Amino acid sequence: MDGLKDIVGDVALGEPIKCVDMHTTGEPTRIIYSGYPRLTGTLLQQRAQALKEYDHIRKRLMLEPRGHWDMYGAILRPETELVAAGKADMGVLFTHNDGYSTMCGHATIALGRFLVDANESIFPRGKKLRYDKDISSFHLSLHVPSGPLEVTVPAQPNGKSDPSRPVSFISVPSFATGVSVKVPLSPEYHWPELGNRTFVTADFSYGGAFYCMIDAKELGFPEGLANLDLSKMDHASKQLKAAVNANAELSFCTKHPVTEEMSYLYSIMIVDTSLRAEHGSTKNGMGEPDHAGEETGLCFFANQQIDRSPTGGAVAARVALAYNKGKLSIGQRWTYHSLLSQRTGVGGFTGSVIEALPSSLEQAHVRVRVEGTAHYTGMFTAVVEDRDSLSMTGFALHQLKGCQR
Structure with a gap:
């Protein structure tokens, strides 16, 4: 100041x-x-x-x-x-x-x-x-x-x-709430890549927030996340999220067993399990991969905000889902990439189940260890000058009347 x-x-x-x-x-x-x-x-x-x-x-x-x-x-x-x-x-x-x-x-x-x-x-x-x-x-x-x-x-x-x-x-206790759930899609929730299909199959899991995980090909994109049109992915994920939120019969997928404030769908995570880091995987001291496997995801959260990182809460949710499906054991490490870390080979998160928790519920609750790196980029001091009504609150240009992103 x-x-x-x-x-x-x-x-x-x-x-x-x-x-x-x-x-x-x-x-x-x-x-x-x-x-x-x-x-x-x-x-x-x-x-x-x-x-x-x-x-x-x-x-x-x-x-x-x-x-x-x-x-x-x-x-x-x-x-x-x-x-x-x-x-x-x-x-x-x-x-x-x-x-x-x-x-x-x-x-x-x-x-x-x-x-x-x-x-x-x-x-x-x-x-x-x-x-x-x-x-x-x-x-x-x-x-x-x-x-x-x-x-x-x-x-x-x-x-x-x-x-x-x-x-x-x-992580907080993490758990899957729905495996291979059929999500009905009435005409108002269709997107062009869906073709004539009337539903998609997705998984739901909690890692501090609720995530809907769906394979990119299931979403209607045959090339997965390898060659993608972000605007089309944005539209499809937005429609899917709206369809889930509008369907009361799917409320069990986002129902927290204890806290009502957590009971809502936060994110659509589009997954490509075949996409590996382009610049190779990290190795252990013996020159071997330091994880059991890797995959890539594209996370749309909040109001269609795109996460540049692999999304730590979603890593906890995805590890819990993999454990629930029997695809990941306690102690096994898995690497999760965002588009950025997959393309550059820098910044993938690793996740592993460290503990299975006793639970009276159907879902297997686990605690997940998530690892990643962060760096400083600068310092910022926000001020508002007198009579500056425009920046008092802030704005998003594409949300102005008559504008589209």
């Missing part, structure tokens, strides 16, 4: 909101650490308050002219019920182009590094983090709306995070 004053002089600027920007496999996380209004109550109550009273700030930080349609954010919440009880070190609310997520893996990976590196004024509990000398890593607990996540952050000898090694987190 002082730096801007030095440049422009005595200009009437509102209260600044300070952020650090990071990316995880190209997917942004704008971490809001100062200047956001105070929220009260449980973390879910804070989420509801943010939506009701301060959603204009979400739009200001996520949308144009300060952000873009695919921007993602994380609002630090140092006061939550789990932090107060000593069961978490920090809370967070996740934001996107349409509201507030219940879970976000790529942002968790970025936050792990940031919290280890942050000074005491930002993260007072940072000096109390548990250090594991055997693996030269810090352990911290992050309270997200879907529950607590255990995060492990590799450290350098100077105590700062080590960007050369992956951050990992252990």
Whole structure:
């Protein structure tokens, strides 16, 4: 703020909101650490308050002219019920182009590094983090709306995070809710690539949020994700999501057994199980693949936002689904690529079941370890100049009347 004053002089600027920007496999996380209004109550109550009273700030930080349609954010919440009880070190609310997520893996990976590196004024509990000398890593607990996540952050000898090694987190209990579910598609939900078909077959699973997983060929794209038209994929996934949401008979696919706030379809994950990294797979010390297999996915979430990363919550959901199908055993590692990591060979996430949980429900509940890397991209201070009504809230150009994306 002082730096801007030095440049422009005595200009009437509102209260600044300070952020650090990071990316995880190209997917942004704008971490809001100062200047956001105070929220009260449980973390879910804070989420509801943010939506009701301060959603204009979400739009200001996520949308144009300060952000873009695919921007993602994380609002630090140092006061939550789990932090107060000593069961978490920090809370967070996740934001996107349409509201507030219940879970976000790529942002968790970025936050792990940031919290280890942050000074005491930002993260007072940072000096109390548990250090594991055997693996030269810090352990911290992050309270997200879907529950607590255990995060492990590799450290350098100077105590700062080590960007050369992956951050990992252990998911909330994850489980499949529907395997090979037929989704009826009435004419209003058709897309051209579907042809004369009246339904598609998809899987549903939970990894902190609910995901619908469908093979790209099943969606009507015979070449899978190898050669794709993003606009056509966007339309098909949007129609599929609308069809699922409109069908009350499919509500079991997105029904959380405990918390109603989690009971909605967050994302369509289009999968291509045959697509491997173009630049080769990672190897272990013996020159062998360090995983049992790999696949690629394209994630549309929120209001058709495209994830550049492999999507950490979806990795937990996909691992839980594979375990449910008997395709992945406890301890087996699987690599999940986004389009970006598949094309570049950089940034794939790995997922593995670390524990099967006892459950009285039909679904097998598991905890999943997800690993990935994140990096800093800059710092950002958001201000609003007096009389600047256009950027007070933010906008999306393609949503203006008469405009199409």
